[in-house]
Amino acid sequence: MHTPTARIAMAVAVVAASGALTATFVSSGGKGAADAATELNQFVAIQNVQPNVRNPAPGAQASKGSFTVDCGTNGNGKFSPDNPVAQPGIKNGAEHLHDFIGNLAITTNSSNADLDASGTTCRNGDKSSYFWPVVRIDKTVRSGAEAxxxxxxxxxxxxxxxxxxxxxxxxxxxxxxxxxxxxxxxxxxxxxxxxxxxxxxxxxxxxxxxxxxxxxxxxxxxxxxxxxxxxxxxxxxxxxxxxxxxxxxxxxxxxxxMRHTAADLRAGLAASAQIQCPTVRDKLPGVPARAVDEVNRNLAELDRQLSEANERLVTTRGQGGKNFVDNAILGPLKAKRTAVLDRIGIAISRGAARPQGLEALAGCTVTGQPSTGQPSTGQGGQDGGAATPSAPAALPDPQGPNLELPNNTGGIVRPAAVLIEYRGNATSKVVPMPKFLRALTGDAKPTSRGPANARATWTCSGFTDRLADKYPICPAGSQVQRVQDFPGCWDGKNIDSTNHRDHLAFADAATGACKQGFVAIPQLRITISYDIPRDVQTKGQFALDSFPEEDHNPFSDHNDFINVNSDRSMQKIATCINKGKTCS
Structure with missing residues (x-):
């Protein structure tokens, strides 16, 4: 047992990008109670971290190529506290904010068909979704005693x-x-x-x-x-x-x-709003056998309509007057949903009593607007989807111009660059990733779930031969970086698994080989670079958004991915890598 304020040093084995290292981290990952200097127990000068990234020597059958994708740096401001990979269907489930790039429509409820129909920020048409916790600068001192x-x-x-x-x-x-x-x-x-x-x-x-x-x-x-x-x-x-x-x-x-928002909010970012609609599937009776296919087609149409509306919220931000969303998005969406719900009722009525009250499910609302002070909706505490009296209160949506959440405060640092690379395997050729593959790397909760899946990700530009599990202090002119490697081996069958991990595996750190029963796929690496003032680094004033029990633990860094490349595009990626080329 260890609490987020105990500051107990724990030795853990950390699997680095292409090798293993033994490192020490403080289980709290938190902030000091006395003054800003106590922040520094979670920071390390990168020169004091010994080189620990070791790449296995490539064998005769190695796939030595790489393929890069440019999806931008979240310039369109798609932020969300959802995690569609690890917590599907749970609104604000992450309790911290993510940068999203690539897929424009994705929310925690998106179906595969919705993802496939979305627009994207990627220049090559890749509709995949890539997302990670934001980094903030907060010059106030968080109290460990408060946590x-x-x-x-x-x-x-x-x-x-x-x-x-x-x-x-x-x-x-x-x-x-x-x-x-x-x-x-x-x-x-x-x-x-x-x-x-x-x-x-x-x-x-x-x-x-x-x-x-x-x-x-x-x-x-x-x-x-x-x-x-x-x-x-x-x-x-x-x-x-x-x-x-x-x-x-x-x-x-x-x-x-815990305190919610800082006292010195500055004008800046606007919230990523989302459209929330009443659920329909849980309101339906048993459907007559001959109507099942028709009802399913209409349920999919409801999903598609909502996905399109959420994408439009992203692509039309700042357009029109104060009633633009109501008139241009919510109004038409209600009309479309009314028609679909009517079709569902008619389909069921051909073989059973028509369900009553479906028309009341047509209207939708917008959540996630800044400074509303309103709690989010739809944060179910159990499988029934409705919170019980004993369940925790729904989390607030991100608040204010800095999109702050409880204990995740301060201005968001926008990435200076995001490099997305698909890489090869040291011992074999790669096979294409399956479409809609879910993947994650790192662990958002190493304190409350144990550190087995956590990974060291922090470094500085010019020092990528070493990764730290603490926030780096970089030399002048060097950027703070997060290097996040995803598993590069696949079980050959599944796009997800019960714990979101078992269908994938990391290659052997020494040889680069996949374990028995797994095949090599293009191994995803995402490198995120930040221009953070050096005085902010030396004073320990930047931190990762996190779950409350992690209290900004740098070892809780993580990244998530859903592959929505077309089969043709993914084959192109695999072919490039297998031929030893460098492509984009």
Whole structure:
């Protein structure tokens, strides 16, 4: 057990970009309680970090090429506290802000079809989504005592993706079996939170891991049962359900005891608004067998309409007057949804009673506007999607011109450059990534879940032969950098897994080979560079957005990715790499 203010040094094995190193990190990752100098326990002069990045020697069958993609630096300002890979369907689930580049439409609820229909910031048409926590400069001192008090009053919980509002049309013949398993999911959620209550006022990574592992196994069986029931009743095999298995630790109760916004807000960025619409899937009765396909087509149309509207919010920012969004986006969206909901009702009525009240689900709202002071909507505390009286209050949307969240305050540092590279393998040729592959690297919660998946990412330009698990202090003229390597080996079958990790693996650090049963794919590396004033670095005044229990731990750095390259584009990437070329 270790709390985010205990400042316990912990020795951990860190897997670096292409090798292994042993490093030390302070489990708090937090800020000092006395003065700005106490910030420095999380900072290190990069010259004091020994070179630790070692690339395996390429063999005769190595794929030595590379392919770079230019998706910009989030110049359009697409920020969000969603995490569509690790926490699908959970609004504000990250509790910290991400930079998003590439796919313009993505939200936590986006379907694969929505992603495929989106526009992109990438110059070559790549519609993939790349996203990572923002870095902020905050010259005020965060109090470690404040975080400790907040933790002492917090009962940890689990957060699970909702299954009810992500289901396809459920055939009437399967409705009872599906509802029974959904109720079992709810009971499992409640039981897990009863066990988590034993960790009140502290962070117990062992307890958290045990609860999540048991819950994962239970949910995997129940969700597979739901999918099987729907398929057996003629509803077809559901897709993407495996992404809803994994739950997460939740210390968001700490937010109530931590300061929200800085006193010296300055004019700057505007919030990335999102359109939120009432869920429909969880409101439908059992659907007559002959109407299932038609209902599913219309549910997909509702998803597509919402995705288009969210993309338009990004691409039309600053246009029109104060009523532009209502008149140009929300109004037409309501009309389209009304027509689709009517078609769903008619389709069901041909073989059963027409569901009542669907028309009330047509209207949508915009959330995420700056300085509204309103809580976000749709932050379900359990599989049913509706928060219970004992569930934590919904998190606020990002507030003010700096898009601040509880304990994630200060001005956002925009990247000076973002380099996206697809790289080869030291021992074999690569095969194309499958479309819609989900991938993540690092761990946003090494304190509350343990450091096994965390990775050192921090360095400075000119020093990429070394990576640190602390914030770097760079020499004059050198940029602060984050080098984030994704797994380069794939199980050859799945685009996701119950824990969002097992379908991928890192190559062997010494040889570069993939483990048995896995094949090499283009290995993604994202290098993010920042121009941060050197006095800000030496005073320890920049930090990563984080979950509350991590308190800005630099070792909690992470990055997420969904591959939405076309099959043709991904084949082009693989061919370039296998031929040993340098392409873009």
């Amino acid at each position: 400790q008090r907040a933790l002492a009053a917090t009962t940890p919980r689990v957060t699970c993706p909702s299954v009810r509002d992500r289901l396809p049309a459920v055939p009437a013949a399967a409705k009872r079996a599906v509802d029974s398993r959904l109720a079992a999911l709810d009971r499992g959620y409640a039981a897990a939170n009863e066990r988590m209550a034993a960790g009140k006022g502290r962070i117990d990574a062992r307890l958290n891991s045990a609860v999540l592992a048991e819950l994962r196994q239970q949910r995997a069986e129940l969700i597979k049962g739901i999918s099987d029931s729907i398929a057996t009743a003629g509803g077809g095999r559901t897709s993407g359900m495996v992404s809803l298995v994994e739950c997460d630790t939740n210390y968001e109760g700490m937010h109530a005891g």
